[in-house]
Amino acid sequence: MEMTNRSLHGDSKVDCVSCDGLISRNHGDSADVSVPLTLPGKRTTHMEGDDLYRLRDRKLLLEDKKRLCAWTLGTALFGILLMIIHAEICPYIYTPGSNIALIINCSISLSTGCLLILIIAFHYKDIQLFIIDHNQVDWRIAMTSHRIIVITLELLVCVIHPVGSYWGVGLHVNSSSTVPTPSPLCVSSHHGETLMDMELLLSVLMFLRLYLVHRAILLHSKVLLSASYRSIGSLNNINFTFRFVLKVLMNKHPARMLLVFILFFWLTVSWMLTLCERQTKESTGHMDTALWLIAITFLTVGYGDVAPKTNCGKAVCLFTGVMGVACTAMLVAIVTEKLALNKGEKHVHFFMMDIQISKRIRHAAANVLRECWLLHRANVTKGNRGEHRKHQRCLLEAIRVFRHLRLKQRKLRDYVSEMVDLPKMQMIMCDLSANWNNSYRELEQRILSMEQKLDELSRCFQQTSDLLSQVVRHRNPEIR
Numbered sequence: 176m177e178m179t180n181r182s183l184h185g186d187s188k189v190d191c192v193s194c195d196g197l198i199s200r201n202h203g204d205s206a207d208v209s210v211p212l213t214l215p216g217k218r219t220t221h222m223e224g225d226d227l228y229r230l231r232d233r234k235l236l237l238e239d240k241k242r243l244c245a246w247t248l249g250t251a252l253f254g255i256l257l258m259i260i261h262a263e264i265c266p267y268i269y270t271p272g273s274n275i276a277l278i279i280n281c282s283i284s285l286s287t288g289c290l291l292i293l294i295i296a297f298h299y300k301d302i303q304l305f306i307i308d309h310n311q312v313d314w315r316i317a318m319t320s321h322r323i324i325v326i327t328l329e330l331l332v333c334v335i336h337p338v339g340s341y342w343g344v345g346l347h348v349n350s351s352s353t354v355p356t357p358s359p360l361c362v363s364s365h366h367g368e369t370l371m372d373m374e375l376l377l378s379v380l381m382f383l384r385l386y387l388v389h390r391a392i393l394l395h396s397k398v399l400l401s402a403s404y405r406s407i408g409s410l411n412n413i414n415f416t417f418r419f420v421l422k423v424l425m426n427k428h429p430a431r432m433l434l435v436f437i438l439f440f441w442l443t444v445s446w447m448l449t450l451c452e453r454q455t456k457e458s459t460g461h462m463d464t465a466l467w468l469i470a471i472t473f474l475t476v477g478y479g480d481v482a483p484k485t486n487c488g489k490a491v492c493l494f495t496g497v498m499g500v501a502c503t504a505m506l507v508a509i510v511t512e513k514l515a516l517n518k519g520e521k522h523v524h525f526f527m528m529d530i531q532i533s534k535r536i537r538h539a540a541a542n543v544l545r546e547c548w549l550l551h552r553a554n555v556t557k558g559n560r561g562e563h564r565k566h567q568r569c570l571l572e573a574i575r576v577f578r579h580l581r582l583k584q585r586k587l588r589d590y591v592s593e594m595v596d597l598p599k600m601q602m603i604m605c606d607l608s609a610n611w612n613n614s615y616r617e618l619e620q621r622i623l624s625m626e627q628k629l630d631e632l633s634r635c636f637q638q639t640s641d642l643l644s645q646v647v648r649h650r651n652p653e654i655r
Contacts, residue, residue, distance in 0.1 A: 229307050236304045241394045243300060247293040248391045251333065251384035254286040258337060258381050262450060280337070287336045290384070294333060298326050333384055337377045371454065375487060379447055389417045396420045429509045437473075437502060444495050445469045451487035459483055468492070473499035525591050532584045539577040546570035 261279045305317040398404050398420050408415060424432055445465040452459040459465060459481055468481050472495045483489045516524060550566040 233304065233307050236300050236307065240297060240300050240304070243293055243297040244387070244391050244394050247290060247297060248387045250286055250290045250293060251387050254283055254290065254336065255381055255384060257283045257286065258378055259446065261337070262378060283336050284338075287334060290333050291330055294326075294329055298322075332380075332386070335377055335380045335383065337374050337381070375450065375454075378450060379487065382443065382447065389421075392424075393417045393420050396424075398423055429512070433502065433505060433509065440498060440502075441466070441469055441473065444491055448483065448488055448491050451485050451491060452483060455484045457484055459488065469495055472496050473502070475499055475503070525587065529584065529587060529591075532580060532587065536577065536580045536584065539573060539580050542573040543570070543577055546573050 257279060261276070261283065265276055265279075302314055302317045306312055306314055309316070393399060393416070399415055405415065407413075413419065445462065445468075448465040448469060449460055449462055452465070454460075459468060464481055468483070469492075471478055472492050475496060483492050546566060546569045550563070550570055553563045553566050
């Protein structure tokens, strides 16, 4: 894994001023890195040439990683598709242990081998990229315990695939006189429940290869390919991981991302449930019933009309319920964000509410004054007691309405004051800072002018004292 050293040509000349432009072009779409020339007489050092070649090698390695990641994901999906086809058509079109079953299972094993080779090649490119980023260090330094564990786990996950057809061929060769009875999992029933359970487990665990989707999303995202994103992110100490890319995608397209995930999860888990329940010959072994069961389990409804019978089916439904709760929480958050008012809409809404409450307060204050006048007139005329009590009740009610509206206006203004507009506050602080700077400069200028005037006054006083002394000496020569 040692990187080959490249030397500069004798006549190549590199402009140091254009290095920043070269670095920015390194993250663009072009595959080659051009080396600009400088004025005659200016040669580059060997270290500058190595840096330029390192930038080019780094970009080529990133492109190789993207291609290898795409091929790896495609190979993994091809193997899963072959497994699904093998599990669906085997009990009905051909028998276990037949040549067709052997060919399909050999194709699955061949795709698994290619997948392992591609994963090793991907990590090989990753180690080469580590060597370039850390200035041509030894490749053994990149082989940390964490990297070794990750590579081992990936290889163990991707090596899983069903091998029941090989057992069927061995059985067909060893006992040719006995006709094997087909089973729903394309495994000969002569091997009993153990082989069928193992075949079922291996088929379900093949879906663990879908972890490669997050790597493909990360390496093919516009966030990682954009040089401006990486430059600003490096200044703010942001790590461009799948979590960051997922947050960006969820902020840009929340409904689309959640809908695609739910549909893909629904179809995948429904087929896994049919595979688990196919041995029981129940209705849950059919795709339509499995789709219904997964849907009501995902939505945490659970009508109870159908239920899984096997332990594998129960585990799939349990996992579906957990994912349903998580997706429901995400859906509620997305709907709440979509229904919430933005800053401009909030300002308009609260401004109009404040105007309406102010009008109602004025009307309430007018009602209080009117009821006070009516009560006073009833006291002066000394009319009926019932009319007096009526005006008292109306006055108390008007005072209550007035106080309620004042309290409502106060709460509204307190809520509005809590909505801190950071850009507006920043502009206000910038204006205050500018005003303080202007005042400080004016004060400095005034102090300087005062110092100059004091210096002039001191010189005038000195000249005046000199003139007075000369005049006194001229009139009184005895003073000398």
